[in-house]
Amino acid sequence: MKTSITLRVDGEQRSLQLDTRTTLLDALREHLGVTAAKKGCDHGQCGACTVLMDGRRVTTCLSLAVACDGATIITAEGLARDGTLHPVQQAFLDHDALQCGYCTPGQICSAVGMLEEARAGHPSFVTKGLALAAGLSDEEIRERMSGNLCRCGAYVNIVAAVRDAMGKTGFPS
Amino acid sequence: MTPFDYERATDASSAVARVSAQPNAVFLGGGTNLVDHMRLGVARPELVVDVTRLPFSAIEPLPGGAIRIGAGVRNSDLAADRTIRSRYPVLSQALLAGASGQLRNLATTAGNLLQRTRCAYFQDVTVACNKREPGSGCSALDGHNRDHAILGASQQCVAVHPSDMAVALAALDATVIVLGRHGERRIPVTDFHRLPGNAPESDTVLEHGELITAVELPALPVAERSAYYKVRDRASYAFALVSVAAALHVSHGRVEDVRIAFGGLAHKPWRAVRAEATLRGAPATEENYRRAAEAELVDARPLKHNAFKIPMARNTLQMLLRQLAAGAR
Numbered sequence: 001m002k003t004s005i006t007l008r009v010d011g012e013q014r015s016l017q018l019d020t021r022t023t024l025l026d027a028l029r030e031h032l033g034v035t036a037a038k039k040g041c042d043h044g045q046c047g048a049c050t051v052l053m054d055g056r057r058v059t060t061c062l063s064l065a066v067a068c069d070g071a072t073i074i075t076a077e078g079l080a081r082d083g084t085l086h087p088v089q090q091a092f093l094d095h096d097a098l099q100c101g102y103c104t105p106g107q108i109c110s111a112v113g114m115l116e117e118a119r120a121g122h123p124s125f126v127t128k129g130l131a132l133a134a135g136l137s138d139e140e141i142r143e144r145m146s147g148n149l150c151r152c153g154a155y156v157n158i159v160a161a162v163r164d165a166m167g168k169t170g171f172p173s
Numbered sequence: 174m175t176p177f178d179y180e181r182a183t184d185a186s187s188a189v190a191r192v193s194a195q196p197n198a199v200f201l202g203g204g205t206n207l208v209d210h211m212r213l214g215v216a217r218p219e220l221v222v223d224v225t226r227l228p229f230s231a232i233e234p235l236p237g238g239a240i241r242i243g244a245g246v247r248n249s250d251l252a253a254d255r256t257i258r259s260r261y262p263v264l265s266q267a268l269l270a271g272a273s274g275q276l277r278n279l280a281t282t283a284g285n286l287l288q289r290t291r292c293a294y295f296q297d298v299t300v301a302c303n304k305r306e307p308g309s310g311c312s313a314l315d316g317h318n319r320d321h322a323i324l325g326a327s328q329q330c331v332a333v334h335p336s337d338m339a340v341a342l343a344a345l346d347a348t349v350i351v352l353g354r355h356g357e358r359r360i361p362v363t364d365f366h367r368l369p370g371n372a373p374e375s376d377t378v379l380e381h382g383e384l385i386t387a388v389e390l391p392a393l394p395v396a397e398r399s400a401y402y403k404v405r406d407r408a409s410y411a412f413a414l415v416s417v418a419a420a421l422h423v424s425h426g427r428v429e430d431v432r433i434a435f436g437g438l439a440h441k442p443w444r445a446v447r448a449e450a451t452l453r454g455a456p457a458t459e460e461n462y463r464r465a466a467e468a469e470l471v472d473a474r475p476l477k478h479n480a481f482k483i484p485m486a487r488n489t490l491q492m493l494l495r496q497l498a499a500g501a502r
Contacts, residue, residue: 020221044275062279145274148273
């Protein structure tokens with residue numbers, strides 16, 4: 001069954017016709033040519049396809065595109081402002097937080113969304129008493145980023161990059 | 174994925190009527206389990222009715238101190254809710270123990286209850302599975318059954334229920350509110366999921382077309398001192414081998430009130446009625462925690478690869494009760 005939807009992707013309004021079976025990830029990559037969201041496992045287990053949808057980090061491989069009609073999507077390509085990288089992107093470069101880079105756009109979108117959640121005071125499974133103190137410990141960063149796998153094992157530098165970005169984006173640390 | 178029609182529900186009654194009228198229709202929530210099953214061929218609906226835009230996204234206080242959680246409330250929002258965190262910490266912790274940040278932002282309260290087992294044989298359409306294809310046999314019974322049930326299983330199915338949230342809800346005596354063609358009904362969450370028996374294809378007591386609209390938590394003072402502990406193969410983002418949800422009130426060294434449920438042991442969240450009965454009114458001692466766990470696990474029937482779950486469940490319960498009694502959680 002064919003259907004029509006509109007999405008706002010990285011600041012641009014896009015209309016598309018697609019089969020109801022199309023996932024949001026395939027709509028972005030195959031229909032709109034937005035390849036920042038990567039296809040890793042396609043089962044919601046690796047996080048490579050993470051984007052920000054209406055401001056929240058989500059995997060895109062498990063959402064039907066038709067169900068996302070009207071959504072605002074920001075991928076890693078849409079995070080930079082006026083030619084300046086987002087602080088999380090810059091921190092990933094500064095800390096060499098990648099090797100092959102395939103998981104990186106998902107890691108970055110996840111980190112951006114995760115820091116917003118932390119700023120809003122959301123606890124994680126490792127938060128003592130479910131009350132988040134100022135700033136995130138490395139243990140907190142690891143737990144909150146556990147939905148993004150890195151087969152190269154760049155985790156140590158990813159944690160360092162997220163810690164650095166947290167300091168530079170105004171999170172009280 | 175097989176082709177399907179998609180409709181966006183505008184009101185709950187029409188959604189119920191629409192799905193009820195078509196045998197191969199399903200409701201779509203966050204999609205984190207259903208869409209995966211559609212891709213794997215485990216689910217092949219012909220009509221998908223999207224209920225995510227129905228007005229079921231509020232967490233509201235009810236008269237008398239109960240709380241009503243809308244079916245569409247996302248797992249992340251429920252876990253972060255201040256009332257839930259302070260009055261039912263076990264529920265926040267259980268939610269945060271499940272999946273990942275990205276998935277919790279999608280997954281809904283109703284969808285979490287309705288997620289299906291992660292038994293590898295159930296998810297593999299090339300092998301026999303009575304849950305997926307009734308009468309085809311159970312591949313797990315004599316297969317790799319390390320993750321499988323030790324309580325309440327049958328020769329037809331040894332799968333376990335994967336939800337963390339539902340284990341907390343079982344301990345909290347929550348109620349599932351359901352809308353069907355003939356109106357609303359209320360189902361205690363401990364009766365909501367089934368044991369497999371001879372019909373493992375049915376995970377729950379829901380009839381086709383019935384829609385979860387809310388979950389209610391009773392006012393439950395003991396829940397203020399409650400916690401969730403999950404044992405898994407890696408520290409985060411993995412399903413439970415064993416988990417325990419518990420609430421404990423100790424006064425003058427005696428157990429005044431206690432609620433316990435296990436995850437990872439059975440086809441449904443396992444409310445530990447015998448363990449609770451052993452503890453209620455008894456001295457809050459290590460010996461009694463152990464006796465309570467043993468009373469609950471006396472009927473455990475391990476499979477070839479999962480006998481480790483018996484001591485693991487006992488030790489986890491003992492440790493959690495000890496920590497709750499000491500105020501360490």
